[in-house]
Amino acid sequence: MALGSLSLLVLVVVVLQESCFGASSHSMKYFSTSISEPSQGLPQFVSVGYVDDQVFVHYDSHSRKVQPRVSWMEKVGKEDPQYWEEETQGARRDEERFREDLETLRNRYNQSEGFHIIQWMYGCELQRDGSKGGFEQHGYEGRTFLTFDKETPIWVALDPQAQITQRKWDAIPGLNKGDKSYLENICIEWLEKYLSYGNETLLRRETPKVTMSSRTEVEDGMETHVCRMDGFYPRDIDASWKRDGEVWKQDTFRGSMAPNADGTYHYWLSVRIDPKERDRYRCHVEHDGLQDPLDVVLKEPTNSKSNPWPTIRCVLAVLAVIVIVGILACIYFRKRRQDDYKAAPTKAVWFKLSPCSSK
Numbered sequence: 001m002a003l004g005s006l007s008l009l010v011l012v013v014v015v016l017q018e019s020c021f022g023a024s025s026h027s028m029k030y031f032s033t034s035i036s037e038p039s040q041g042l043p044q045f046v047s048v049g050y051v052d053d054q055v056f057v058h059y060d061s062h063s064r065k066v067q068p069r070v071s072w073m074e075k076v077g078k079e080d081p082q083y084w085e086e087e088t089q090g091a092r093r094d095e096e097r098f099r100e101d102l103e104t105l106r107n108r109y110n111q112s113e114g115f116h117i118i119q120w121m122y123g124c125e126l127q128r129d130g131s132k133g134g135f136e137q138h139g140y141e142g143r144t145f146l147t148f149d150k151e152t153p154i155w156v157a158l159d160p161q162a163q164i165t166q167r168k169w170d171a172i173p174g175l176n177k178g179d180k181s182y183l184e185n186i187c188i189e190w191l192e193k194y195l196s197y198g199n200e201t202l203l204r205r206e207t208p209k210v211t212m213s214s215r216t217e218v219e220d221g222m223e224t225h226v227c228r229m230d231g232f233y234p235r236d237i238d239a240s241w242k243r244d245g246e247v248w249k250q251d252t253f254r255g256s257m258a259p260n261a262d263g264t265y266h267y268w269l270s271v272r273i274d275p276k277e278r279d280r281y282r283c284h285v286e287h288d289g290l291q292d293p294l295d296v297v298l299k300e301p302t303n304s305k306s307n308p309w310p311t312i313r314c315v316l317a318v319l320a321v322i323v324i325v326g327i328l329a330c331i332y333f334r335k336r337r338q339d340d341y342k343a344a345p346t347k348a349v350w351f352k353l354s355p356c357s358s359k
Contacts, residue, residue: 025236026052026202028191029123034098036106036116045095050123051194052202053235053259059091066091072198094120105140108161117141122148124187134183153180206264207289208232214301216275223275225298227283230266238286241271242295248281275300 029050038044043060050056056073059066066087068074076083102118122136136148146165147156153176157166169175195202208229216223229239235257241248251272259265273281283296 025126025128026191026195027123027125028187028194030121032094032098032120034095034102034118036102037114045098047091047094051191051198054198054202056194056198057087059088061095064088064092064095070198070201072201073194075197105145105161108164122183124183124191126188126191132184132188134180134187136179136183148176148179150180150183153177201263204233205289206231206233208237208285208287210283210285210294210296212283212296212299214299216301217272221275222272223278223298223301224270224272225281225283226268226270227285227296228266228268229285229287231260231262231264232266232287232289233264234288235265236288237265237267238284239267239269240284241269242282242284243277243280247284273298 027050030047032045032047034045035042043062045061047059048055048057055069057066058069066084098118102116105118106113106116117140119139120137123134125133127133134150137144138146144158145162146158149156155166155169155176157163209231211228211230212225213228214223214225227239227241229237241252248271253270255268257265257267269283271281278298278300281298283298285294285296
């Protein structure tokens with residue numbers, strides 16, 4: 001299996017793990033997509049490769065060249081001058097094969113011409129405990145078509161049309177064992193090599209900045225506490241609420257892991273509690289950038305020290321006074337303007353009779 005082809009329509013951020021490169025896991029994944037009717041400048045075939053959460057190589061049917069997407073991939077070409085040409089040739093073969101597969105599947109499903117899509121993704125992983133993993137999956141029209149069971153190793157079909165391909169591939173001597181060997185050995189070797197090339201960014205450690213915020217609910221007096229983690233790398237982080245030292249999941253919510261502009265990540269989780277039990281809770285955070293786990297205490301919300309309703313009533317009273325004063329001022333100035341208007345004709349006659357106006 002050459003440089004994997006990757007997906008145009010799949011949004012992936014990946015992180016998996018390894019033993020010899022630190023505590024954090026690492027992965028390498030490839031995604032390929034081919035569409036039958038490209039439009040609006042979209043390429044018919046796209047292939048993208050990820051190491052952890054970084055796109056490191058890219059190929060499409062417009063450029064027809066595998067190109068680096070990170071500076072550390074320049075080291076590969078220096079060590080192996082044939083690398084980029086070989087990867088490009090492999091991606092071009094994938095592009096041609098995908099075009100043929102699209103036509104085959106369209107006929108197999110008895111579909112008319114129009115927009116159709118075929119996808120392929122595969123990759124390998126180095127887990128935290130030193131174990132290795134791998135996967136391969138094919139999709140058609142946005143649905144899973146075939147999945148490779150690496151342990152068996154056989155292909156698993158998801159519908160009768162996929163079973164035709166499954167039986168064909170399973171019958172080819174050595175094909176499935178070759179895929180298994182690639183995912184467990186060759187893919188891992190390349191992952192380790194890429195990690196060594198990009199160690200300054202892929203293996204760096206950025207410590208999470210943990211902050212707490214809280215508020216008291218006016219309706220029932222319950223408290224909501226939010227634990228925020230920002231600026232950490234790698235992406236893996238273990239954050240949870242603990243009550244009396246035990247993980248607590250009741251009345252908790254979690255945000256989505258999201259990237260920052262500088263390549264780090266941010267994350268949050270919240271919990272709703274009875275203020276009488278505040279001292280029993282902690283926000284527990286573990287990350288490779290921390291020497292020791294953090295247990296952040298919960299603090300009394302600033303809006304819970306006094307009843308908010310007296311303040312609200314005072315504000316409303318002040319607003320009412322302002323409105324009344326404004327209305328009285330409007331009445332006064334309107335009456336004054338009316339008085340001025342009545343006196344205006346006398347002044348106008350005086351100006352007309354003045355010597356200056358007669359010139």
